[in-house]
Amino acid sequence: MSSLDEKIDEAKKLSMQIVKESDEDKLMTLSVGPQHPGTGHFRFIIKLDGDYIVYVNIDPGYVHRGEEKMCEYRNYFTNIPHLERPVIHDSANITYSYSLAVEDLIGITVPRRGQFLRAITSELDRINYTLYWLAIYGIFLGHSTMFMWPAADRELVLDLLERLTGHRITHAFNIPGGVRNDMPNNFKEKCLSQINYLEKRLKEYEHIFYNNPLFRQRTEGVGILSKEDAIKLGVTGSVLRASGVPYDIRKVEPYDIYNEIDFNVQYMKTCDSFARAYIPFLDVRESCHIIRELLDKMPESGDVREKLLSNIKGPPGESFKRVESGRGALSYHIVSDGTSRPYRVKISTGSFRNILALPFLLVGSMLGDMPPIYWSLNYWPIEADR
């Protein structure tokens, strides 16, 4: 036997020992995150068969801060600064529903001018949040212009918020009983001119981003969440409205001044990623209308805050209030045992409810569709983990 034949025999024997591929080996496991897949620390584990996602497991909780427990050790006023930390750029909305719940518990109503100011900050913050979200959405789809534009135009809103509340983010402006301060001089004119300019800019966004054929191809028909599924999964906010359900807390359960405000609930029936990306944008436009209307209808003068003791005791009982935040319904359930600290505070946020739809949308789609689907869910990890 020649040495060559020996070598071939040896190779054959060796090849017999190689373990054959099993079905499980065909799948590749990817861990997306936990270091910042964009909005904050959050991980999801996906298994891929070739280019298709076959398994998704979401793993939130990396930025859990124990907000609910912290509430039990602070009084009704000192809770405000830490409660707005989960969504620093939508802090007016996250403290809005808290203030409403505390007011409901104590049994007071906010002076009329205060209600208007609250609604204005809430709408400004909705714009602020959505533009930030849009900027990241843009950069995640590789559209760097769409990152620059909203990030710059957000300044228009931040400037207004800074004038009104004293901070660009984390305003600590809504407080049980009203708002902290009245509008500064000539805020109204400033606000109108900057909001009008922002609206003009929004038209350009449509041309460069939403009507851009590349963006349309990547999002249209991707990640379909049917109306029935959306209701069953309990998603809220823009995700729910993109699935054809015209449900907006400002309309169905008007709080404060919203029952006097005339606005449309934005919804679409296409149920895809495009709709979920487009609805928040339409909301921003609607917010511009609402702000104009609020400034118009606002009483010229009056109180903005009901005076309360700084260590006010909540009477024993419960209260539940919710508002429409940038990410959907945001609700607080407060239980009081009659002391100056809440006995239990439960926060339910839109982000947490929306992310539950992620596994259903991703399974069966291609890996390349992951960013547009994940982003369209309007998810903010820190708010979801609280």
Place this chain on the structure above:
Amino acid sequence: MNTASGFIKALESGTKHLFIKRFTLRYPEQKLKFVGDGYQFDPKKGVGIAGLRGRHILFHDKCTGCQLCSIACEGIAEAIAMVKVDEQWKQNKKSIMPQIDYGKCVFCGLCVDACPFYALYMTNDYELSSYTKQHLIYTPSQLAIKPIDNGDVELKIGSRGATHG
């Protein structure tokens, strides 16, 4: 929508942007002008006066050492400590005044709301960075200094877009 016209529209809108002025604020050279002299609070009316919530300012001739500001901050950041001062004031028998640790403060301004004697306000001063943690602790005498407010740039909207200055 037609693909070609979509691309053309997108390009056109991007090209138009070339003629829009730059939005950027050239920070250390230019500084923003704020409304008023910072956040203040009127305890009689029970509402604040709009303004930036920057570093605090303490009026030694008004502070009574009542500690209400420090109690207000207890549940928030525990940034305020009451310290002894050498000065003698009629209204401040114990000679104690607040000292604020800006390594902890979150600039919520709830201590200003708590002060019943118009002694503690906030100012437009936001440049508080330092090399050591120790330097972030502002003593009552440091808090008494009125900041130099030299911001003069405002956001303007012109025919060629929004600019600073």
